[in-house]
Amino acid sequence: MTEPLEQSNPYALTLSSLGWGQGVVCLVCQNCDWQFLVGTANKPQDCPHCHTNQLEKYQDEDFSKMEDFIKPPELYLPFSFPQEQLNEKIQNFAKNIPFAPDDLRLDNLQTRLQKIYLPMWLVDSHVSATWQSECGYYYQVKSHQEKYSGGRWQTQEVIETRTRWEPRLGRLGRSYQNIAAPALEEHRRLMGALGNYEYKKAQPVTPQSLLQDSVQPPLVNIPSRDKDDAWPDTLPRFQEQAMEESRQACAANQIREFRWKPEFSNQNWTLFLLPMWSSYYLDDENKPQSILVNGQSGQMSGTRRASMKKAKKISLSIFIAALIAFALTVVVGLISLSVQDLAVIAGIGIMISLIIALAAIYPIVTAWNVNRDR
Ligand SMILES: [Zn+2]
Structure with missing residues (x-):
């Protein structure tokens, strides 16, 4: 007797078993390698990153190799920039290019508008460390200055603030939460185009509420950097927090020359999503030119191409x-x-x-x- 070849793997880790619920698929662009999660009801056709390829469904039903990358996010920043102002911005962009290509029209840019959530890693970790630094304490010095005015010399009291530096060392055992690190290879370039996000406005989110948007269904971009790549980027953030806490523990006004030997344990990695709109127009050579908009601040960036x-x-x-x-x-x-x-x-x-x-x-x-x- 022969076994049927097509048999679903009972150990497969599916999107729904990872917590995404039903009706979510993983799409891949063969041209730029960007990967997205999206609701099946609203699958987009074209890649909203390179705009040159059609998105294809990820072939495998088993996501165990990608498990860390597609866990449901812990926090997100919602799209909070008003839609009317977005339309106005897009219109101004189109208007301000002289001899614009025929394809650069407000209606084209609007219909191609796509909501994308860009991922960032969030790391929680316990840190035990010994540290040493110089702590600065302010003190005031009173002095007198002679000033000539109204035909005579007058003595004026001047109070000056100076800093006294003292060496300090200590031991630290703390848990730090939500230290952010880039999860995309192109993070730096994207942030250069999109400007800053106000992380303080982050909110907890569920996969269901994240993908629920019947007017502009969003895509969730899957990280392209793994934890090993992202880890070194978190170290300066951990150090900043440890340094600030050491300053407070010493009741110092300033701190400098901070050196520490940290040991990290109990790490927990989750994802944090940033909102971005993407759109494009075709130039003279039919090459797509991207337009990116920060979904929180509305900062817009796009290549300006006139039609020769x-x-x-x-x-x-x-x-x-x-x-x-x-x-x-x-x-x-x-x-x-x-x-x-x-x-x-x-x-x-x-x-x-x-x-x-x-x-x-x-x-x-x-x-x-x-x-x-x-
Ligand atoms: Zn692509």
Whole structure:
């Protein structure tokens, strides 16, 4: 007897057993390797990151290899930037590009608008450490200054604040919560485009409420950096907190030269999501140009590309107008051989033709200038 080949693996770790519930799928872009989780009811067709490929369903039913990367998030920042202001921003972006490509239209940008949640790692860890540092204590010094005013010398009391530095050392045993670290390879570039997020406004979230949005269903981006890659980025954050607590423990006003030997234990890794809108338009070469908007602050960033084709067309029309003006001038010039008074008009005609011919350069130069600033 032969076993059927297609048999579902009873040990498979499915999205629903990871806590995502029913009706969630994992989609992959073969071009840029970005991976997303999304509600099945609202699957997007195109990759909202590179915009050049169709998203495909992740083939395997078993997510055990990706388990750490697709655990439901602990915290998120909701999309809080008002929709009307977003529309206004997109409109201004489209309006402010001279000789814009035909595809760069408000309605196109709006229909391609996609909500994406970008992941960050959050680490909890217990830390035991010995530390040493210099703690600064403020003290005030009274001195006297002589000042000449109103025809005589006057003595003025001056109080100055100085810092007294004292060495300190200690031992620390603490648990720190929610230390954030980038979970995407492109985190730095994305944050450069999107600006800062106010982490203080983070809220707890469930997968069900996260993906519930019938108007603009969001995609949850899956981390591309693993814990080993992200761990070194958390160390300065742990140190900042330990340093601040050591300062408080010493009742010092300032702290410097902080050195410590930390040992980390009981680590717990979860995910934190940041809101972003993405959209795009096609330039002259049909290449998608991305537009990214911070879902909290509304900071927008996009490549500005003018259409050189359009600019050249307009330049050509202006140049033809110059040629027509010149041809008329030549006619007037020929007539002026018999009618002397027309000579002045012919002269003005030549000037006007020259000015129009020069103006023909303007569209090309403007478009070139826009495309040069990347
Ligand atoms: Zn892609």
